[in-house]
Each structure stands twice: as structure tokens, then as C-alpha cells.
Amino acid sequence: MAVITTPGRSPSLLVLEDGREFRGRSYGATGQTFGEAVFFTGMTGYQETLTDPSYHRQIVVQTAPQIGNTGWNDEDDESSRIWVAGYVVREPARLASNWRSRGSLDDELVRHGVVGISGVDTRAITRHLRDRGALRAGIFSGAALADVDVLVDRVRARPGMVGADLAGEVTAPHPYTAPAGGGGDRRFRVAALDLGVKRTMLRELTRRGVEVCVLPAHADAEDLFALEVDGVFVSNGPGDPATTGHAARLVRAALERRIPLFGICFGHQVLGRALGFDTYKLDFGHHGVNLPVKDRRTGRVEITSHNHGFAVRAPLDEVTRTPFGRVEVSHVCLNDGVIEGLRCLDVPALSLQYHPEAAAGPHDAAHSFDEFVATMAASTSEATRA
Structure with a gap:
């Protein structure tokens, strides 16, 4: 599987509960996180998505290929914090360019401790989720990386969204x-x-x-x-x-x-x-x-x-x-x-x-x-x- 690499980022792995894996580079905080993987089809609105409490305990896959172009501003937050459990993008923007921007998306993810992954084929992930349905998933980077079978077991041990009182x-x-x-x-x-x-x-x-x-x-x-x-x-x-x-x-x-x-x-x-x-x-x-x-x-x-x-x-x-x-x-x-x-x-x-x-x-x-x-x-x- 081809891997799109971003210089300066550590190896990272997205693992789905059915055993499918996607290798890329870390984005935002490093470590591990778990949640239900869902795909978001909007080409705009990543800040509103990230701060929407409805995405609590979900790992959001962005189908738009490049994310972070407009940086981060104070006006578009839908709540007081980022709620997503994890974040998956294909190509992080190298430069945030918008007159309202106060910082970069990457920095905001780090500030909130949100573990993400970049440089993965988000189109392939989306097609897989459309075929198999929303799946429990985990993102692992840095010291959290381990044998894939071990990581799959960790994902499967997590509760699903059915029955979740959040x-x-x-x-x-x-x-x-x-x-x-x-x-x-x-x-x-x-x-x-x-x-x-x-x-x-x-x-x-x-x-x-x-x-x-x-x-x-x-x-x-x-x-x-x-x-x-x-x-x-x-x-x-x-x-x-x-x-x-x-x-x-x-x-x-x-x-x-x-x-x-x-x-x-x-x-x-x-x-x-x-x-x-x-x-x-x-x-x-x-x-x-x-x-x-x-x-x-x-x-x-x-x-x-x-x-x-x-x-x-x-x-x-x-x-x-x-x-x-x-x-x-x-x-x-x-x-x-x-x-x-x-x-x-x-x-x-x-x-x-x-x-x-x-x-x-x-x-x-x-x-x-x-x-x-x-x-x-x-x-x-x-x-x-x-």
C-alpha cells in the first residue's frame, strides 16, 4: 500500500476492528486514541466539525484531500473544546492562510491532545467504511505503536456506539x-x-x-x-x-x-x-x-x-x-x-x-x-x- 509521507512527523497507524490497517504519519498529538470511525464529506467546516459535541468518541475521516488551509480562529468554534476522539486526513496544509486565522490546525490538535494521522488514503478508508459500516478504530503513534494484532485486540476491547449514553x-x-x-x-x-x-x-x-x-x-x-x-x-x-x-x-x-x-x-x-x-x-x-x-x-x-x-x-x-x-x-x-x-x-x-x-x-x-x-x-x- 502506498504511503504518503510528511517530513518531520513520526510513523502512525490507523487500525480498524476488522483488521484493516492504514499506515501514515502523526498529525496533532502523538499517542493512542479509540473511537468509532466515520467519514465527513464536507470540503469546508473542519473547525465546526472538530468542536461539535455530537462527534464525541468518534474518529473523523475527512474525505476532502487537503485540510487546514484556513488555520484556526476563535469565531467558528461550536463549543469550548475539540470533541472528536481522533482525526484522519490525507494531506495537512503546509500553510494556514486566512485573515481570521489565529494559528494552525495542527497546533490546535496538539493543544487539545487530539491524536491524528495524516498521509493516508482517505478515499480508500471511506470506501471501506461504506462497504463495512462504521467501525471501531484506533490511531497509534510514537510509543503507542505495537504489533498490529495487539492493536486490533485493543480496538475490539472498546465499546461501540450502540448503547452509549454520552x-x-x-x-x-x-x-x-x-x-x-x-x-x-x-x-x-x-x-x-x-x-x-x-x-x-x-x-x-x-x-x-x-x-x-x-x-x-x-x-x-x-x-x-x-x-x-x-x-x-x-x-x-x-x-x-x-x-x-x-x-x-x-x-x-x-x-x-x-x-x-x-x-x-x-x-x-x-x-x-x-x-x-x-x-x-x-x-x-x-x-x-x-x-x-x-x-x-x-x-x-x-x-x-x-x-x-x-x-x-x-x-x-x-x-x-x-x-x-x-x-x-x-x-x-x-x-x-x-x-x-x-x-x-x-x-x-x-x-x-x-x-x-x-x-x-x-x-x-x-x-x-x-x-x-x-x-x-x-x-x-x-x-x-x-
Whole structure:
């Protein structure tokens, strides 16, 4: 197998649980790391990807051949740290060139202790993962290098993503508030359940005049109701949605009180389980910025940004009756038929599997935040009339 070498970097090895190995050079910190290997198809947005809490305990393979061109800046972080377990790139940029750059990607990986590998054929890795599905993996460099069979055993000893309860590991430790419009007039107050929320999601709400009270994942219904909110937002996050019994109970409590609710990504899955639907693991997930999704109400196709390894299972072509009334599938991925949105018809709740805030990615679905605001406005008017 050909190895693309980068001068000045130590030998490194990517090992998959099925025994496949890829040799390259270290990138970022040296040592060893473990996680689920997934591939990300976006040509931009590496900083947003690395700092997205949804990638906690995953090793991200970048399909774009050159990474690091624009360096690292403070504005594009989606959280306070890098969350990926490991990072795989073909060719690290030799020079970071961007007017906003404050340093290099390599230096930032070292600062956060993220073990990576470069000089590998990321196209071959991606094709392998598409054929075999997401696999447990390990990256080893420096003193961590050992006999390949030993390394494969170490990888296989690690837990997979099914059954992983990770929201509590990425959530905010304490409640905090994001003011509306950076301190302007407040139209609505929303409680955001932080299962791994991205900063851009909060910005999309606050710029629409929403004051966002962010609650940690362990918050209960009493914490929520004490805020006297106009709506509830359930965020993205990592792990298996089957482990989110606590979050699902909180969502059901909000639905019982008919509080408008909006869930994105992991939040979409939590809403699905709260309504009584099942969730399942996708073969290799959706991780990229270019997936076509059809809005089944309008027929419009949007190009969307995704990051999820699980999905909701529900009837596609019929309205389902649940303990909270009728529910329909509102959006579907045109690549593989995966459910990408739910809409409750008898309570004010909706959800999207993809990321309408699209950081990075297309902004086709940004209007979804407007729809949530409109739902809160309608609910407020209804309450006033009553």
C-alpha cells in the first residue's frame, strides 16, 4: 500500500476492528486514541466539525484531500473544546492562510491532545467504511505503536456506539442564559435542553428575539416549568438515543402541557422516542454538508448538513396515532429514505434530523427556526384568546 509521507512527523497507524490497517504519519498529538470511525464529506467546516459535541468518541475521516488551509480562529468554534476522539486526513496544509486565522490546525490538535494521522488514503478508508459500516478504530503513534494484532485486540476491547449514553459527558455543567438579540428586545423565552448543543443553534434562536435558557441534560420537568418558557428546544448530541430515557420523559412532560417544542438531530430522535417510535443504528450514518432532503408537505428539496449515526423508525406513508395525537413524517432523505423530520398534528411539536443552522454547510433550511418562532407565536395567541 502506498504511503504518503510528511517530513518531520513520526510513523502512525490507523487500525480498524476488522483488521484493516492504514499506515501514515502523526498529525496533532502523538499517542493512542479509540473511537468509532466515520467519514465527513464536507470540503469546508473542519473547525465546526472538530468542536461539535455530537462527534464525541468518534474518529473523523475527512474525505476532502487537503485540510487546514484556513488555520484556526476563535469565531467558528461550536463549543469550548475539540470533541472528536481522533482525526484522519490525507494531506495537512503546509500553510494556514486566512485573515481570521489565529494559528494552525495542527497546533490546535496538539493543544487539545487530539491524536491524528495524516498521509493516508482517505478515499480508500471511506470506501471501506461504506462497504463495512462504521467501525471501531484506533490511531497509534510514537510509543503507542505495537504489533498490529495487539492493536486490533485493543480496538475490539472498546465499546461501540450502540448503547452509549454520552449526553451527560458533553452537556453544560450548570444552567446559563443566552440573551435575545445580543441584549435586544425579547420576543420569547425558550428552554434549551443541552444534549451537546452547538453555539450556532443558540445564535439562530437569539437573533430571532428568543432568550434561550440552557439547561443541562440532567434537568427535570420542574426545572423546565419554573422558567415559564414559551417553547422548548432539544439539541443535537452524541450517543445512542435509546439511552435518553430522562430526556424523553422531559419531552413528554412538555408535550402534555402543549408547550411548543423543536428538536434537532439528537433532539429529533429524543422526540421520536418520546412519541413511542423506535430508533436504530445506520450502517455508516450521514456526516456531511450535501444531502438532499425532501419536505413532503411542499415538495421542496433542500441541500442539507448532517451529523448522525442513528435514525427514527416510523411509518412513512401514513399518519401515526400516538399518546399525544397524530404524527406524520415531514421530511425524508432522498439518498436512502431515512426519516429526516417529524411533525405532530395535535400538539405544537416538530423536529428535524439534519442541521438547519448549517455550520458549516448550506442554509437552505434556516427557515425552520422561523417556523419554530411562528409556532410559539401561534401558541401564545391561542392562550391569550382562551
